[in-house]
Amino acid sequence: MKSIAESLSVTAFGSAAGTKVSGQNSQPQVGAGMASTISTRVDDTDLIRQAQRGDRAAFEALVRQYDQAVLKLAFHLTRSEQDAQDIYQEAFLKAYRHVGNFRFECSFYTWIYRIVTNLCLDHLRRKQTRKEDSPVSVDSSGEEYDLLSNVADERSGASPERDLMRRELGKRIGLALNKLTPRERMVFELKHYQGLKLRTIGEMLNTTEETAKNTLFRATQKLRLTLAPMR
Secondary structure, eight states, X not given: OOOHHHHIIIIIHXXXXXXXXXXXXXXXXXXXXXXXXHHTSOOOHHHHHHHHTTOHHHHHHHHHHXXXXXXXXXXXXXXXXXXHXXXXXHHHHHHHHHGGGOOSSSOHHHHHHHHHHHHHHHHHHHHHHHTOOOSEEXXXXXXXXXXXXXXXXXXXXXXXXXXXXXXXXXXXXXXXXXXXXXXXXXXXXXXXXXXXXHHHHHHHTTSOHHHHHHHHHHHHHHHHHHHGGGO
């Protein structure tokens, strides 16, 4: 019988692999709609209770329900395909080990997002300690590339000059985000890129809505100061 790790690698991860994150035409687009999409899914209570009784198939059904959203979130927060894949797998393995402790005090998506965001937060802190912060990502072959510079501007009236300005702005924003503390960056991106409510963000980071609001305010102020010369 396969271990849960093997199941995640072969079945669940195989499903998430359908949302490939390498190459300019396959980068996941994560936005405000994702949270609402997840929140409207069928109730997970029965699957969770079955998983708590040792039903691995039920847990794998939960994985399939959230695998793409988790992979997209991890990729967006780490900006690295390999790191996102590692965090994806670690998050679900951790969820499998601790599903028996799930007390239904929040939704499963909030719970798994909390695991992912904490893993990403630890990852960002380690990168900051090693001073490896970079606005670039790493593809599956190990090559570095700028996320925004690989996205073509297909809007009508787009010009090389405008595209160059957009890429430069994207680079400046990436550098500005890297100047935030890991927690500030996490709150800012969860709010503005994932479209999550501050109360939900507070729950994910094991803090209060007010604290998340204050953290967002500090992050916004820092970004405004850093990007002021480009106005």
